[in-house]
Amino acid sequence: MGELSGADKLDYVKSKIGEYVDFPKKGIVFRDIFGALTDGKACVYLRDLLAHHIRITCPDVELIVGLDSRGFLFNLLLATELGTGCAAIRKKGKLAGEVVAVEYQLEYGSDTFELQRSAIKPGQRVVIVDDLLATGGSLLAATALVRKVGGVVLECLVVMELLGLEGRKKLDCNVHALIKY
Template sequence: MSSAEEQLEYVKSHISTYPDFPKKGIIFRDIFGALTDGKACRYLRDLLVQHIRSQHPDVELIVGLDSRGFLLNLLLATELGIGCAPIRKKGKLAGELVGVEYKLEYGSDIFEMQRSAIKPGQKVIIVDDLLATGGSLAAATQLVRKLGGVILESVVVIELQELQGRQKLDCNVHSLIQY
């Protein structure tokens, strides 16, 4: 088996880069290149699970952000033997909802969660593929706290450091890959 550093380099080598997407001047970093490679996908899972197990053995719920965070939250929750819950864009969930508006680097949106998704005091890790300007992750932390969740950490695969999204967050952040 490869070392964690070798696994991380393998995953990073499979991250796709798309200049000028979704608009001119943005360099889009995409995890789908890694997810289409079985070895990179397995390494990504292993790296994230190992981090969570070692740093937050008491986590009770993994919350994934719409939409790429969904690819990770069920996978991680299953490996950890805990539950998972989605944060979705407005209009995608049924039932009693709580919402938060947020700004993106190229617009704004609203995140929602089902009111019953988090029990008060439940220990939560929020997961997503990318931390850019921090708007969506900041909204997610606000939403989890509105529902009474205790955020242990936000975990992302990729962090675009030059956009300083981490500065907008009032929780610990772990990123596997930094650009």
């Protein structure tokens, strides 16, 4: 049996993503990436799919930026696979040194993301990675932070996108989702 196609790998990963109805509150269907990450084959396929996409669409990427906290599951993995560096965008108060900050809106309230000023060099080409695009607030804040320190956002790459929440419309950069719900 030969190597699986990209579509077959994607179908396999999708089959392993957990689905929890009425979590964290009634009426929500929670898509849980951790179900896929407990399966070794799904992890390999997910790495392959994400890295292949970046190689094709962003061959000149220099840095993979992961968002707190599930984006961290992918940024080092992809940086290692692609031979780039990686950086982290964290919630307020979690990073040492000089940081830049952006406040962003959540469904009920707001939060703040921070990035170490020295993490990205001016002009450095960046792909931002996370597990999920929902309302778009966290990715919008992440793109603002990268640009604030002089980075160039090539793309926001997510494993899953919840189309009904229209988060993509808030973003002014290329966005790619492997799986759309």
